[in-house]
Structures are given as structure tokens and as C-alpha cells.
């Protein structure tokens with residue numbers, strides 16, 4: 034089809050070379066030190082003011098963090114979250130009028146075990162970050178990702194939200210806080226946690242097996258993301274925090290938005306990228322850095338010596354096309370270099386979206402994805418992409434043998450280097466490289482799926498996108514117990530409901 | 546793909562043929578792309594298409610007899626693979642959409658059945674309707690015409706089908722593709738209506754190119770073609786138009802609208818059909834919405850369907866080119882990405898209170914337009930007044946003047962006249 038039918042001419046501004054030695058646009062006196070975008074040149078002082086104001090304005094505008102509330106900052110050591118930490122410090126040290134009025138704490142998730150770092154490397158990073166955190170005087174928690182294996186099932190159950198606060202309550206709370214002794218936040222220092230929990234080697238191995246069972250890097254990163262979130266929320270819950278601050282900046286949000294779309298997470302977009310994310314109910318995820326571009330943050334951190342720690346990721350060596358997340362990131366970065374409005378345009382798109390279906394807080398427990406906790410988007414509607422996929426799969430295989438949704442193995446362009454998971458699948462029933470779910474790596478691999486009865490069952494508990502992730506996994510047995518047992522509970526629940534359905538007069542709210 | 550713009554009007558603009566272009570040969574316009582090509586490039590292209598096909602699908606086709614078989618295809622034919630659907634015949638291809646190996650017959654069946662399911666599930670047609678198939682001679686519309694004809698008979702849709710084609714009026718341009726459409730007409734025994742730019746607008750593309758130069762002809766071609774289908778459909782008293790947009794096209798449009806931050810189009814672009822949006826607009830639908838482009842090519846190939854043109858890839862919009870490349874990369878990482886993106890698009894919802902542009906109608910011709918004058922009326926006005934740039938830039942301010950037939954100022958005229966393409 035001719036695609037020229039719509040007039041797309043605007044919106045393409047090529048990158049301009051910044052002109053040299055300009056004056057600051059704000060004070061018009063000092064000479065400019067940074068160029069944020071074309072035409073916006075700031076001196077050092079004005080830039081700092083602008084940067085700090087933006088943070089307070091973001092929190093002020095959204096009015097979601099109440100005075101005296103305990104807020105957990107998720108700090109990875111990277112530039113963005115380190116900058117967030119420094120903004121909170123800055124905000125707490127301001128004079129009364131501009132002062133931030135919540136009680137911060139810090140959490141660091143040590144993912145070294147998942148990406149194969151040595152114990153020494155991990156200890157070094159943790160020590161380095163500990164020094165940074167100690168200097169802030171905030172309580173902090175160093176949590177190894179291995180702890181995700183011991184989480185309780187309650188993590189994947191949405192907790193009832195704290196009673197809905199009307200907008201007027203915010204003002205009242207501020208007034209009340211100002212009247213009462215505002216020095217109370219200093220007591221936070223009392224329960225500082227310094228000891229780092231020991232990690233058992235067997236736990237690290239289990240974690241690696243879990244991550245390794247995801248056969249594509251795309252699924253692996255998605256899984257890692259989910260687990261990290263679960264652990265963060267759990268930490269916030271057990272330590273008594275009600276908000277969790279994430280360091281996603283504008284560039285990150287843009288990449289995330291495009292990644293989410295590519296992963297089939299259109300329905301969850303608003304939650305994945307918005308300022309506030311209430312999918313967990315009692316713990317609200319907040320993204321106060323989403324207005325800052327990566328460039329601004331880099332400038333600020335450099336000019337004002339904000340300490341950050343380089344954390345080697347699991348995929349730093351892989352190519353651009355290794356995973357959808359990587360591909361999207363490099364795509365956005367390259368496009369941004371040519372068209373400086375790319376990131377801000379995508380970001381603005383995210384501003385205009387909201388969660389589909391019902392309000393996230395009212396969705397029934399059974400209607401939520403077991404992994405990402407978002408409302409399910411898999412209701413089989415007529416003429417939908419989801420329906421079309423099911424149809425295609427049904428029509429492409431022998432009817433009696435195949436269950437409705439047999440998996441299609443991905444043509445994996447970047448073979449995952451885990452030797453134990455090398456796809457060997459030869460399948461007798463279809464006799465080809467595209468056999469359904471064989472048991473990977475098992476010598477006599479045949480389609481006997483007796484070992485994994487959960488897979489098909491688990492699917493019904495997952496959203497469209499998480500189903501894709503699970504499809505890419507060789508085995509579900511390695512999933513942490515809290516996920517498996519919650520899955521069983523939900524299945525029993527729905528079986529029960531089916532059995533008694535004829536006696537139920539209405540769709541009872543009793544569920545969950 | 547070629548997003549290359551020729552530096553001068555006398556250069557062959559097909560990137561693949563640059564190497565072959567001697568600089569002396571006569572230039573002709575090549576099929577739907579409205580690009581100027583030399584004869585040797587054209588011949589070369591037909592050849593290249595075959596080669597590209599085999600490179601593209603070497604992983605999908607396991608025929609050991611092909612003369613084009615690249616060396617590495619050996620990896621795929623070591624042992625005969627049985628069709629995963631009938632489990633009897635030997636599989637000849639691996640479905641790009643699901644990864645299943647299928648025999649020819651089972652692939653045809655699956656492909657057709659999926660289109661049928663889409664048509665039924667989305668309630669695209671009602672018995673007794675007259676349906677115009679937008680036919681360009683390209684692969685999408687050729688497959689669409691074939692499948693529509695077949696399903697209409699197989700499932701008694703009770704539709705009256707006809708082919709609808711647009712002749713832009715460019716010497717040499719339609720030689721091949723219009724011939725294809727005409728052959729399709731005979732093969733499928735479907736009536737064919739060709740509407741020409743000349744009868745609709747009073748201008749052929751040849752005449753337009755003469756006035757506006759090469760660089761902007763795509764703008765005219767695209768805008769005019771969109772309306773030409775509607776006007777042709779009305780002339781033929783057609784109830785609905787179906788177009789050959791496939792899953793790749795839809796996914797690409799989703800990505801592009803995200804990149805452009807165009808929330809209104811983002812919301813609309815995954816709709817499988819458009820209701821009648823006003824006077825002069827015929828409802829449209831996309832029965833191939835969930836069909837992968839690769840599978841359409843495979844279907845056309847194994848059915849030995851007669852198609853000529855490549856689709857128009859010379860859109861003046863750079864973002865579409867980026868979106869297309871990105872989509873191809875995504876597909877190579879995870880083949881289901883195309884359908885996943887459509888799923889995303891279908892489940893997006895827009896925050897309340899976000900302003901949507903009001904869709905009005907053109908004051909002159911009644912076609913949908915967000916401005917006082919629709920794009921094609923502005924373009925036409927520009928052509929008729931000898932001010933070709935009128936429709937190309939943003940000149941909304943001048944719409945009132947044009948509507949009330951007022952003359953433009955000298956300064957405005959000078960700005961719009963210069964053709965510095």
C-alpha cells in the first residue's frame with residue numbers, strides 16, 4: 034500500500050550544532066555552562082536551581098507522597114538513581130518552605146549472582162555503595178537478589194490499598210506536619226542497617242538456573258525485571274515503607290515505552306511508564322526522575338560530583354540485536370542522536386496514556402497477571418491479535434495431538450550461552466526442528482510433556498506479554514516457590530468456582 | 546530499502562540499480578513507487594526480486610531443487626520434515642508466524658482460514674454488499690483479491706466483488722502493474738474499474754511532475770490516490786473498500802505514531818475497519834490485518850499468483866523508514882513481535898481529557914479533513930494557480946483566501962511559485 038496517504042511532514046528536526054560561548058538564558062549574566070537542548074543554555078548556578086526545582090515540582094504536582102511518609106529509594110548505583118538520591122538529600126536540607134517532608138530509606142538489590150559476578154566483585158560493589166549510602170545518613174538495605182527465592186506468596190497478591198486519601202487530605206497533612214516537630218526525620222538514623230546478609234552459594238546457583246532457564250535474552254531480562262520488582266516491593270513491605278521511588282529517567286521511560294509496546298504490553302504501558310504505579314496496592318511505585326533526560330542527569334552528576342557506581346550488567350557484551358530490550362535501547366539512542374526531539378516525543382506519548390480495561394485498583398485478584406501483577410489483557414475478544422495468534426497456532430498443527438496453545442520455539446539469533454539449556458529439541462511427532470515444547474537438553478527428548486503439566490495451566494494466569502516470556506522458558510520447575518504455590522492456589526480457587534458455579538447467583542465479589 | 550532521494554531529476558532513483566545506471570538511458574517511471582528508473586534497472590529489478598525472495602526465505606523454504614538455492618539452505622533440508630498439521634506430507638515451508646513446518650496444502654488452508662476467521666470475527670461484511678478490492682497489482686492486493694474471491698465462494702458470503710484500480714497517468718508507469726491487474730480481472734473473473742487522475746482531478750501525474758519536480762511527487766500521488774479510491778468507489782456504488790494492509794503495515798504504523806507522538810492516529814491505526822466518516826468517504830477494512838507480509842509473499846509464491854509491483858516504499862516520511870527497519874529487527878529477534886505490537890496497539894487506551902483533533906470535512910469537496918480545505922483540494926488549487934508549493938508546506942493561513950477565491954499577495958505568490966526542488 035502506498036503509505037504516503039497521510040501527511041507526515043512535521044516533527045523532524047535534525048540535530049543542530051550548538052553555538053559557542055553563549056550567555057545563560059535564565060540570569061542572562063553568567064556565561065553558559067550547559068546546553069540542555071538547542072537554545073536552552075544555563076550557567077552552573079541556574080542549572081542547579083533548575084534541576085532541583087524540577088524534582089520538587091514533580092513531587093508537588095502529583096501530590097502523592099504525604100509528609101512524614103516512609104519512602105524507599107531504589108538505588109542501583111547508576112547515574113539516574115544516584116542523582117535521585119542526591120535530589121532527596123538536597124530536598125531535605127532546604128529551608129522550611131521548600132523542604133521535602135518524607136522519611137527516606139535506601140534499597141540496593143545486588144544482582145551480581147544472576148549475572149555471574151564473583152563473590153569478591155559483589156562484595157566490592159556493595160562496600161562501595163555502602164560508603165555512599167552511609168554518607169547520606171538514611172537507613173539503607175542491601176538485598177541480594179537470591180532472596181527472591183524465599184519470598185512469601187503474598188508478594189504476588191495485591192494488597193488492599195491504604196484508604197483512599199482525598200486531595201484535601203494532602204494539604205491538611207502538610208499543615209499538620211509543619212506544626213508538629215519536623216525534626217522527627219532525624220530519628221530515621223537510629224535503625225540503620227549495616228550488616229549485609231550472607232549469600233549461600235547454593236542459592237546463587239538456584240538463581241542462575243532460574244535465569245538460565247529463560248532461553249532468549251529477551252525473556253531473561255523480562256524475568257529479571259519481574260523478580261527485581263517483587264523483591265523491591267517485598268522489602269518495602271517488610272520494612273514499613275509505603276512508597277517505592279524508582280530512578281527511571283525520561284530516556285529510560287521512552288525506551289521502556291517502546292519496549293513495552295514491542296513486548297505486547299500495550300495494556301500495561303501506563304503502569305510501566307507512568308509517574309505512579311499502583312499495581313501492588315499498598316506499595317505505590319513512583320518515578321520522580323522521569324522528567325529528566327539522561328543527558329541532564331549526566332551533566333548534573335558531573336558538575337556537582339554526585340557519586341555513582343558502575344554496575345556491570347549481564348548483557349554489556351552482547352550485540353544490539355541480542356534482545357528486544359537491547360535493540361529498542363540502541364534504536365532510540367541512535368534516533369535521538371539524529372533527531373533530538375525523539376525521546377521527548379515518545380515521552381509525551383506516555384503522558385497521554387492510561388491503563389486499559391478497568392481501573393487497576395478495582396481488578397479482581399483472579400484477573401491479575403501472576404508475574405507482573407497487572408490486569409489481564411487476555412480476554413478472548415472477537416477479531417483481536419490475541420485471538421488471531423491462537424487461531425494461527427491451532428491451524429498449524431495436528432488437531433488431536435496439540436493442545437490449544439502449543440509453543441513455537443523462537444528462531445533465536447543470539448544463542449544463549451548456557452550449555453545446559455542448548456536447544457536440542459528433536460521431536461518425533463512433528464519430526465522437525467519446530468516441535469512443540471520438548472524437554473530441552475533431555476537426551477531422549479520427545480513430546481511427552483508429562484513433566485510440565487503446569488505450563489498450560491500457568492498460561493491462563495498470565496498476561497499476554499508474560500505468556501511470551503514463559504514460552505521462552507525451558508522449564509517452569511525452577512520458578513521460585515512463591516510463584517508456583519500462588520499459581521496452584523489460584524488454580525484451585527478457579528476449579529472450586531467452576532464446581533459451584535451453578536449455585537452462584539451472581540459474580541460474587543467473594544473471589545480472590 | 547531505498548529512501549534515497551535523487552539529487553537531480555535525471556538520476557535513476559532506485560538504489561539497487563545505481564551501480565548499473567549508465568547515465569545515458571531513457572528514464573521511465575517504475576510501478577507504484579513512482580520512481581524514475583532506466584529500462585535496464587527495471588529488468589534487473591525483476592531479477593533482483595527473485596533473488597531477494599530466495600535470500601529472504603531461504604530459511605522458510607526447504608525445496609532442494611531450486612536453482613536459486615543459496616548454499617546454506619542445505620542446513621534445512623538434511624532430512625525430510627513432515628507437515629505438522631497433516632503429519633503425512635512433506636513440509637515445504639516453515640511458517641514465519643508460528644514456526645510450524647507445513648506442506649503446501651496445509652499452509653494454503655491455514656492462511657485462507659485465518660483470513661476467513663478475521664472476516665467473520667470482525668463482522669467485516671454483510672451479505673449482498675458490493676465490495677471493492679483496492680488493486681494495485683502488488684502482492685498484497687493480488688493475494689487479497691485471490692483470497693476474497695475464494696472465500697466468498699467457499700463460505701457463501703454473498704458479496705459482489707470488484708477490483709478497483711487507480712491510474713495515476715504516468716507514461717510507462719502502469720505498463721506492468723495495470724497489466725497485472727487486468728490479468729487478475731480475467732483470472733478471477735472480477736469486474737475491474739480503473740479510475741484515472743485525469744478524470745478525477747484534471748491532472749495526470751506526468752503533468753504534475755512537470756510542475757512540481759520529482760522530489761515532491763510522492764506527496765501528490767499519495768494524497769490523490771487516497772481520494773481516488775473513494776471517488777471511484779462512489780462512482781461504482783461500492784458499499785465497502787477492502788485494502789491489502791497486512792500485519793507488518795499495521796505494526797509499523799503503531800511504532801511510527803509512537804515515535805511521532807501522534808496519539809489520535811495511534812488510537813485509530815489498529816482498527817480493522819473504518820466506519821463511514823462523512824460524505825465522500827466509503828468505509829474501509831483490512832482483511833489481511835493479521836497476515837504477516839512474509840506469509841503473503843509465500844502464499845503468492847506457492848500459488849504462483851501473478852503480481853508485479855513492489856509496494857510503495859518511497860514515502861517522504863523518514864520516520865516510517867526508521868519504524869520499518871526497527872520492526873524488521875524486532876521480528877528477527879522475536880518473530881511474534883509483529884502481532885505483539887498489534888496486540889499492544891489494540892489495548893492502548895488514552896487518558897481522558899487528552900485533546901483529539903476534531904475531524905471536520907473539507908469545505909470544497911466534503912472529504913474528511915482537519916482543516917478548512919482537504920489536502921488534495923489545496924494541492925489541486927496550487928496546481929491550478931501555478932503555485933505548486935501551496936500544498937507542500939504548511940499554509941493553513943491561506944485556506945480562507947483560497948475558499949473565498951481571493952487573490953494572493955505578490956509576496957505570497959513569490960514564495961509559493963519557486964520550485965527549488
Ligand SMILES: [Zn+2]
Nearest residue numbers: 057060076079
Ligand atoms: Zn544563569
Ligand SMILES: [Zn+2]
Nearest residue numbers: 402405496499
Ligand atoms: Zn504479566
Ligand SMILES: [Zn+2]
Nearest residue numbers: 558559580859
Ligand atoms: Zn527512489
Ligand SMILES: [Zn+2]
Nearest residue numbers: 628631648651
Ligand atoms: Zn500438511
Ligand SMILES: [Zn+2]
Nearest residue numbers: 907910919922
Ligand atoms: Zn477537498
